[in-house]
Amino acid sequence: MTGEIVWRIAGGSGDGIDSTSQNFAKALMRSGLHVFTHRHYPSRIRGGHTYVEVRADDEPVRARGDGFNFLLALGDSFARNTEENAYYGNEQAKPLAENLDDLRDGGVIVYDEGLLDPSDIENFEARAEEHDWHVYPMDLRGLARDQGREVMRNTAGVGATCALLDYPLEPITELMRDRMSGDVLEANIRILDLAAEQVEEFDWTHDLRMPEGSHDEDQVLVSGSNGIAYGAIDEGCRFVAGYPMTPWTEVFTLLSQYLPDMGGIAEQVEDEIAAAALALGASHAGVKSLSGSSGGGFALMSEPLGLAEITETPLVLVEATRAGPSTGMPTKTEQGDLEHVLYTSQGDSCRVVFAPGNQQEAYEQTRLAFELAYDFHLPAIVVYDQKLSGELRNVDAEVFDREPAPDLGTTLTEEELAEAAHYATGTFERYQHDPRGAPDGVSPRSIPGQADGRYLASGNEHHPTGHISEDPDNRVAQMDRRLRKLEAIRERLDERESNQVRHGAADATVGVLTYGSNQGTVHEAVDRLVADGHDVASLSVSDLAPFPEREVREFLDSVERCLVVEMNASGQFRGLVQRELGACGDILHSLLKYNGEPFEPREVVEGVEGLDGGDPATAGTRYVPAGSD
């Protein structure tokens, strides 16, 4: 992290912070850098403290950084009460005031003096001096207003950023030409150029410069939500049903925009019970389908989820976790829904759950979820979070250069159905106790409309034809067969390239165990620790159900102590590991974070270093030593 730039653009919600940052990130990617973004925004439409960080380096970046080193503080056009003791504080000053704590020593501040006044901030000058911050006040709003419109002050800020970092304007103007035209384009280019020129008038005191890099491969800038939507498309998903809820809305929006143009169907419906029931109905009727939500909406899907398990209807659900319980913090990240996703709905769970660790895994594991759901006739869930949902990262385009797989899985043709087992009523035996003698427990299904395929799908326990049965022997046979599918899935997963990623020293004595979206942050932390001489290795788990017992056990057996890193308050993943593997002894320590912000790499570094004594938790994290739960 020698030459990296972590640029934070801060302002108010609704001021175009997100789109400006996306374009800046894309420009950096196009000019050969690796980029990674981190978003922070409030649950409101207009106004409120918002920022996006763009981390850029000439080497791959896998996570948000430790703080940041360049602040572009724009105004909040929709700031509410400006009194200091107002309930939400002085919102007008926040784009500057709220962003100082994490600014690194030696960092740069460009602020819009048309909208922000440092005298509103206690000890601003003293702090700037103490931390060696290089402050460049500019009237960005005035410049934008004179040359175009006030909202173009973001462009002015980008122009100033580029100039101060000695980064060329061409990649920015090139992107503008892609997106704008006419007077708007001309005004923006004028403002960009003028801001860059104005910067020349300052007496530069900072050392930061944008690194230079190059890509050998074609790069694309994608989020976890892009990965999930693209995985679904490539697996032949052509039906989506949903109800808006942050952050699930991103996947829902993407699929709603793509599918109708691909001959598919997108349905926005009355509630999440309906959404999951629609996806289930469409899947039963022969179309590969997806629904999803975030915590509260997913709770409503418990019923259809259980129905999919007992009727053995293939169904892919995605759960974009945000901070709970209940409405919690709608725009903040957390991994608090792990147990919810694993166990919700009555009866014994029979489902697949993946937690992808990054954008590429989001794509691949969504595809895998479809494959398993349709081959094995059960619900498969991709659980991710607000963090992975919106983080943008450059990925090799060829990751997506794969063949589509629209196959419907384990179904029979009409010719096969004519030969298949039927009950005396003429009903197809959809739920055979011992299908084809197949050890995987999968009894093939027919699709409504097929000759000789009619059967009853029932949420009641059922006979091989689907008819209601409360016979004890039948019950045990059906339940055992359904659960046997999970063992067969575990075997299939074990035969292919693992979804669990081991990273770090070969003969580590200290382990870091995590799951889902923390992967990149943990990898960066482990690399730093190894570079500092620690013998540390991490295992990032994606298979949550069926659980990769052997791989996790081997990893834990190979280390003396292990720090379990997760974003929730009660250590749900640590609990899952203990449930699956047995007690584990006194080796599992927890590093938890549940303040709504994702881990920074240094927090994991400090967590591991702290295992040797004392409380390793930093301000935003909590440490739970082994044996305390």
Add this chain to the structure above:
Amino acid sequence: MSFTPLNQRDESEREPTDRDAFTPGIEPQATWCPGCGDFGVLKALKGAMGDLGYTPEEVLLVTGIGCSGKLSSYFESYGFHSIHGRALPVARAAKLANSGMEVVAAGGDGDGYGIGGNHFIHTARENHDVTYIVFNNEIFGLTKGQTSPTSPMGHESKTQPHGSAKAPIRPLSLSLVGGASYVARTAAVNPNQAQEILTEAIQHDGFAHVDFLTQCPTWNKDAKQYVPYVDVQQSDDYDFDYHDRREAAGMMHDVEDALHEGTVLTGRFYHDPDRPSYQEEKRAHGDVPESSLAEKYHDEDAEWERSYDLLDAHR
């Protein structure tokens, strides 16, 4: 070809089929009580499907939970015995996805007007091409006789020992306001009319809601057996145009009141043959494919888009 496109035939070309085809070869012993109105629904549905020339494999019957939910156990076709209140979202998605199927949903009054009320209103609003039969016995039967959304005010039960203080829901009016394009009420005790109305409902292109009065001889002994009944289209006492929304609304209000005053009025109460079904509206917006989406998965020549071709926006 592993999948035969169904229901592509012009309805006028269909010949009546044997209604016995919808009776399982070895008929399961129906678990309804002797004298239950649910038998009337089963018989009328078999008759309607036979008259219309359907075969069991062309029909998907989606049911909810309760005595009514067992309809799919005694009717031989593709069936989906779903969960309480959720038959409609399952049914309408199946119709969207596999449009060659004739899709019928069925459930009780608690199922459709209580727990599934939200789905009922929205399915009516969207005018899905689905027939919805609500077994209305004004009681929760399978759970042994609790007051339901259609029970009259003052109805006494174990859960309403002092009598219900709630006015009953108005299912016909609710359906009309929701947006259903065919609304009728029939009764198990009127088998000929019941079959005619179900036939019309199935033929109707749009959301067809049939409030089917099904007497519960076990738990609603006090209630009318829905005799004598009046077919408003056959009676000179009722003169309204059921194609006129305002007249229909007024009539429905009267019919709902009359039921609790002892007069059983049945018949067609609203029919709008011109309102396009949701499928047609969506197709006009370019939002559903011309042919059944489910067929695409069996077409070896089908082209499947891939994400790699969408990446320009990310470069």
